[in-house]
Amino acid sequence: METLIRVAIVTGGASGIGRAICTQLAGKRVFVVVADIDEMGGKQTVSIIEKEGGRARFVRLDVTNAAQVNAMVNNVYKEFGRLDYMFNNAGIAMYGELYDMSLEHWERIVNINLWGVIHGTQAAYPLMKKQGFGSIANTASAAGLGPSPTAAAYATTKHAIVGLTTSLHYEAETFGVKVCALCPTFVNTPIFSNGEGINMDKAKISAQLQQKKMMSPEQFARIALKGLDRNQLIVCPMPLRRTMDIFFILFPAIHRRLIRFFRNAARQANVSHTKQT
Numbered sequence: 001m002e003t004l005i006r007v008a009i010v011t012g013g014a015s016g017i018g019r020a021i022c023t024q025l026a027g028k029r030v031f032v033v034v035a036d037i038d039e040m041g042g043k044q045t046v047s048i049i050e051k052e053g054g055r056a057r058f059v060r061l062d063v064t065n066a067a068q069v070n071a072m073v074n075n076v077y078k079e080f081g082r083l084d085y086m087f088n089n090a091g092i093a094m095y096g097e098l099y100d101m102s103l104e105h106w107e108r109i110v111n112i113n114l115w116g117v118i119h120g121t122q123a124a125y126p127l128m129k130k131q132g133f134g135s136i137a138n139t140a141s142a143a144g145l146g147p148s149p150t151a152a153a154y155a156t157t158k159h160a161i162v163g164l165t166t167s168l169h170y171e172a173e174t175f176g177v178k179v180c181a182l183c184p185t186f187v188n189t190p191i192f193s194n195g196e197g198i199n200m201d202k203a204k205i206s207a208q209l210q211q212k213k214m215m216s217p218e219q220f221a222r223i224a225l226k227g228l229d230r231n232q233l234i235v236c237p238m239p240l241r242r243t244m245d246i247f248f249i250l251f252p253a254i255h256r257r258l259i260r261f262f263r264n265a266a267r268q269a270n271v272s273h274t275k276q277t
């Protein structure tokens, strides 16, 4: 086997942001393990990489299954003798008022978005600590940094990922391991159309989304890889984010008014919504 080949695992690598991360890593001569529940999409990612001269392999993986994630990560480590990157990126979207949500909805999104990230982190971190290097990037969201009315469960999982990742960042840096929370905002991927709209009109949601300026997954992946390389705590390429943070601290009443405005706009897509105050 070739010596010193760098190796990455990317969950959710069959589509969107995950696929863009896979192709860009492969362009940097990293061997990429594309891990996803979607076999067709995952194999397409591998074939895109191979056509461009890179090296990759698809592994069918359900991130909700701790034993499967642990076995896959350890097998990759054993085979290559190293693990350079672990991207815990697989996720789903879910929109709806909390009063319309069942515990099954909660379980589904927490299992994929949060437990998926915990499983990947728990499996990869001890190996990286042992080898004394490596990078873990957990995909949260800008929804993990503030309130998201009509997406409370999604925001819950993403806040938890930010908490896990930013805490581990400081533990792991003493062992040579970089840990970064990726917080995209509006990246043009199928997550919005595939997302679960609980009692929501998805046509209205997409009409609202079409008014937003979307970033391409490739653009986001470039920013994410650069941020991870620089050992940034959080990568959130939201225009004016810092200005907004300062603004929100200085003028909390205006922040609350803005969030209420977003809540009312999002509610327009609720099919049973009457007038709320």
Ligand SMILES: NC(=O)c1ccc[n+]([C@@H]2O[C@H](COP(=O)([O-])OP(=O)(O)OC[C@H]3O[C@@H](n4cnc5c(N)ncnc54)[C@H](O)[C@@H]3O)[C@@H](O)[C@H]2O)c1
Binding pocket: 011, 012, 013, 014, 015, 016, 017, 018, 035, 036, 037, 038, 041, 061, 062, 063, 064, 089, 090, 091, 092, 093, 112, 139, 140, 141, 142, 143, 183, 184, 185, 186, 187, 188, 189, 190, 191, 194
């Ligand atoms: N697109 C955005 O604007 C945006 C914004 C904020 C956060 N994010 C986050 O970015 C990440 C990637 O999203 P995307 O926009 O590329 O979406 P996407 O739908 O294009 O990709 C998500 C991938 O996750 C995979 N996946 C879903 N459940 C899985 C499971 N149980 N096991 C393994 N794989 C599974 C899907 O098959 C898919 O390939 C998600 O965590 C998402 O929450 C995206």
